[in-house]
Amino acid sequence: MAGKNTPRPAVIADVAKLAGVSVPTVSRVLTGAARVRPEKERLVLDAIAKLNYRPSATARALASRQSHTIAIVAGNTSQYGYAETIRGVEEEARADGYTVTITVVETTEPDEVERAVALVLDQSPAGLVVLKFDPPGVAVLERLPRDIPIVAVSGVRSRDVAQAVLDESRAAEALTEHLLALGHRTVHHVRVPPSRREDGRTTGWRRALKKAGVEPPALFEATWSPESGRTIGQEIGRDREITAVFCGNDEIAMGVIKGLSDVGVRVPDDVSVVGFDDHPLAAMWSPALTTVRQDFGGLGARAFELLRGAMSGDAVRRSSSELPELVVRESAGPPAAGR
Amino acid sequence: MAGKNTPRPAVIADVAKLAGVSVPTVSRVLTGAARVRPEKERLVLDAIAKLNYRPSATARALASRQSHTIAIVAGNTSQYGYAETIRGVEEEARADGYTVTITVVETTEPDEVERAVALVLDQSPAGLVVLKFDPPGVAVLERLPRDIPIVAVSGVRSRDVAQAVLDESRAAEALTEHLLALGHRTVHHVRVPPSRREDGRTTGWRRALKKAGVEPPALFEATWSPESGRTIGQEIGRDREITAVFCGNDEIAMGVIKGLSDVGVRVPDDVSVVGFDDHPLAAMWSPALTTVRQDFGGLGARAFELLRGAMSGDAVRRSSSELPELVVRESAGPPAAGR
DNA sequence: TTGAAAGCGCTAACAA
DNA sequence: TTGTTAGCGCTTTCAA
Numbered sequence: 173m174a175g176k177n178t179p180r181p182a183v184i185a186d187v188a189k190l191a192g193v194s195v196p197t198v199s200r201v202l203t204g205a206a207r208v209r210p211e212k213e214r215l216v217l218d219a220i221a222k223l224n225y226r227p228s229a230t231a232r233a234l235a236s237r238q239s240h241t242i243a244i245v246a247g248n249t250s251q252y253g254y255a256e257t258i259r260g261v262e263e264e265a266r267a268d269g270y271t272v273t274i275t276v277v278e279t280t281e282p283d284e285v286e287r288a289v290a291l292v293l294d295q296s297p298a299g300l301v302v303l304k305f306d307p308p309g310v311a312v313l314e315r316l317p318r319d320i321p322i323v324a325v326s327g328v329r330s331r332d333v334a335q336a337v338l339d340e341s342r343a344a345e346a347l348t349e350h351l352l353a354l355g356h357r358t359v360h361h362v363r364v365p366p367s368r369r370e371d372g373r374t375t376g377w378r379r380a381l382k383k384a385g386v387e388p389p390a391l392f393e394a395t396w397s398p399e400s401g402r403t404i405g406q407e408i409g410r411d412r413e414i415t416a417v418f419c420g421n422d423e424i425a426m427g428v429i430k431g432l433s434d435v436g437v438r439v440p441d442d443v444s445v446v447g448f449d450d451h452p453l454a455a456m457w458s459p460a461l462t463t464v465r466q467d468f469g470g471l472g473a474r475a476f477e478l479l480r481g482a483m484s485g486d487a488v489r490r491s492s493s494e495l496p497e498l499v500v501r502e503s504a505g506p507p508a509a510g511r
Numbered sequence: 512m513a514g515k516n517t518p519r520p521a522v523i524a525d526v527a528k529l530a531g532v533s534v535p536t537v538s539r540v541l542t543g544a545a546r547v548r549p550e551k552e553r554l555v556l557d558a559i560a561k562l563n564y565r566p567s568a569t570a571r572a573l574a575s576r577q578s579h580t581i582a583i584v585a586g587n588t589s590q591y592g593y594a595e596t597i598r599g600v601e602e603e604a605r606a607d608g609y610t611v612t613i614t615v616v617e618t619t620e621p622d623e624v625e626r627a628v629a630l631v632l633d634q635s636p637a638g639l640v641v642l643k644f645d646p647p648g649v650a651v652l653e654r655l656p657r658d659i660p661i662v663a664v665s666g667v668r669s670r671d672v673a674q675a676v677l678d679e680s681r682a683a684e685a686l687t688e689h690l691l692a693l694g695h696r697t698v699h700h701v702r703v704p705p706s707r708r709e710d711g712r713t714t715g716w717r718r719a720l721k722k723a724g725v726e727p728p729a730l731f732e733a734t735w736s737p738e739s740g741r742t743i744g745q746e747i748g749r750d751r752e753i754t755a756v757f758c759g760n761d762e763i764a765m766g767v768i769k770g771l772s773d774v775g776v777r778v779p780d781d782v783s784v785v786g787f788d789d790h791p792l793a794a795m796w797s798p799a800l801t802t803v804r805q806d807f808g809g810l811g812a813r814a815f816e817l818l819r820g821a822m823s824g825d826a827v828r829r830s831s832s833e834l835p836e837l838v839v840r841e842s843a844g845p846p847a848a849g850r
Numbered sequence: 851t852t853g854a855a856a857g858c859g860c861t862a863a864c865a866a
Numbered sequence: 867t868t869g870t871t872a873g874c875g876c877t878t879t880c881a882a
Contacts, residue, residue, distance in 0.1 A: 183875055194853045199877060209851065229633040230578065231875035233569045234858050241612070241634075249601065250594035259589045262615055271634055273580070273612045276601055294568040295580075295610055398795045423792060430795045453762060456737045456769045458797060522859055533869045538861060548867065570859035573874050 260472020344376025405431020599811020683715025744770020
């Protein structure tokens with residue numbers, strides 16, 4: 173009467189039975205938690221292969237109270253910097269056999285933040301990587317319990333959490349100094365949405381100007397969209413006082429250059445423009461963008477390293493950041509005589 | 512003697528006790544699986560709040576044999592099209608309370624493919640979205656069991672799996688016809704790494720040429736890097752026979768334009784170049800790119816809709832694709848008289 | 851080195 | 867509508 177009805181996936185008990193050992197023994201060869209006599213191990217392995225058995229990560233997580241999942245929380249997934257950072261985390265995590273989940277939180281609205289926190293915590297991940305490049309990321313970080321391994325990733329150092337950081341302020345400072353050294357009296361800044369009151373890029377720019385004894389001019393505020401850079405570029409083009417512009421990222425810089433060209437202003441002949449990040453398209457642009465390289469992939473990888481340390485109970489260590497690397501191309505030059 | 516030692520997170524039994532009801536009753540108010548007398552529900556809700564209780568998704572998944580996780584498998588996460596598609600899936604999934612995991616598989620090497628499959632299956636996700644824009648994605652799809660809800664996402668339709676597709680071949684055809692209508696004798700094609708022997712973009716290009724009675728010229732093969740487009744652009748620039756170029760994506764088109772300009776060839780005066788996707792920077796480029804819009808975010812969203820259908824046991828439905836939308840800007844024009 | 855027994859935190863079936 | 871009883875598929879004591 174009976175036949176093979178639903179070919180129910182094999183469970184550990186099936187393996188144990190086929191191998192003629194107990195369930196815990198199978199578990200032991202699976203996890204390596206204890207020595208198992210080689211011959212039995214063989215039997216178990218054979219049974220596993222024959223049954224095409226795969227342990228349930230869920231049951232495992234429940235029984236052992238530790239999952240092999242890490243969660244990434246980000247305000248965004250497709251912006252260049254975010255995407256690359258996520259790629260870096262995922263790559264390292266995968267190499268270590270971790271599964272990564274990703275949760276995006278778009279605004280700082282309490283409801284949404286709570287929801288994201290809940291979504292993340294419900295999975296009881298082994299660890300968390302929070303991208304705090306923006307306010308939503310910061311907000312989530314604040315709501316997270318501190319008894320679970322967390323690494324924050326950002327452009328500015330802050331206290332209280334392990335962090336992988338990219339030294340944005342030094343990079344911005346170097347870039348601004350580069351412009352000043354070219355002969356510009358001052359440097360204007362188009363900033364991208366900051367994570368707090370002020371982000372590292374803006375801080376570095378301000379610092380370089382202060383050092384040079386010049387009062388920082390008013391900021392231009394862009395969104396993440398290149399279009400917004402374009403609008404600002406047109407505005408800048410009409411202001412004949414401006415000779416050098418430092419943009420919060422390369423995409424905005426490209427928009428600014430477009431806007432400048434819309435109103436007949438040439439780069440770098442009339443106005444110099446520099447970006448930030450060294451986006452893959454920065455070198456393709458005309459003029460090729462002078463910018464500063466940010467190794468987002470490496471940043472993500474470092475974040476995972478830190479997290480692994482935290483998960484295995486090591487002392488919490490904040491990662492040192494790498495030196496910013498200036499990439500001088502064609503979009504910045506000496507100020508025009510006429511302007 | 513005893514005190515509050517480790518503040519162990521509350522579990523369902525704690526809630527039941529505090530509320531003075533049984534564990535299943537708590538479960539019922541949590542899941543809504545059955546009616547619970549309002550007054551008891553209140554008690555339970557209060558207890559939950561007081562204890563700051565959050566159900567364990569792991570235990571839930573184990574007991575109910577269904578998780579609230581969906582897995583995305585992709586060959587890549589940071590390329591524009593991939594990143595946007597993933598964003599679309601994640602957004603929809605999140606709105607539905609699903610957690611999304613992401614697993615990347617970089618090559619078609621059997622070991623790596625197996626590893627990715629294992630990593631994904633071990634989580635026993637409720638459903639899978641496989642981005643088969645490239646060979647690794649295709650390879651994973653082939654190795655996946657068919658008894659779990661799967662939706663494939665791609666630019667070409669194929670049998671046997673539910674799919675969300677973007678009609679790339681029609682889009683490519685329209686673009687090629689646009690170039691032909693401008694007066695070009697033929698159109699050359701720089702293709703990006705195809706998912707199989709040939710992808711939709713190449714197919715559509717070929718079809719348009721055939722229809723026009725012209726024999727498709729030899730292909731140029733680019734990688735995903737804009738740099739490779741640049742090299743090809745330089746090559747194309749030296750060939751005075753070529754007047755129109757259709758590139759597999761916008762980033763490559765930007766590279767090609769750069770390469771062309773490296774060797775003194777102007778776009779669109781000397782050579783017309785069109786891209787594909789309508790990348791956010793396409794409009795910022797000089798000249799602004801003529802291209803065709805691909806709604807990757809929408810594609811991802813549709814993929815999730817399909818998946819939700821499959822997960823709830825609906826008839827498997829393949830999504831219809833949307834009409835390609837030609838975006839005519841400045842990078843293509845009539846052929847130069849002299850070339 | 852191995853097995854028996856006891857959970858992990860929850861949901862499902864079944865009576866009451 | 868509710869509680870009792872059984873698990874879900876594993877890992878973890880604890881003896882042997």
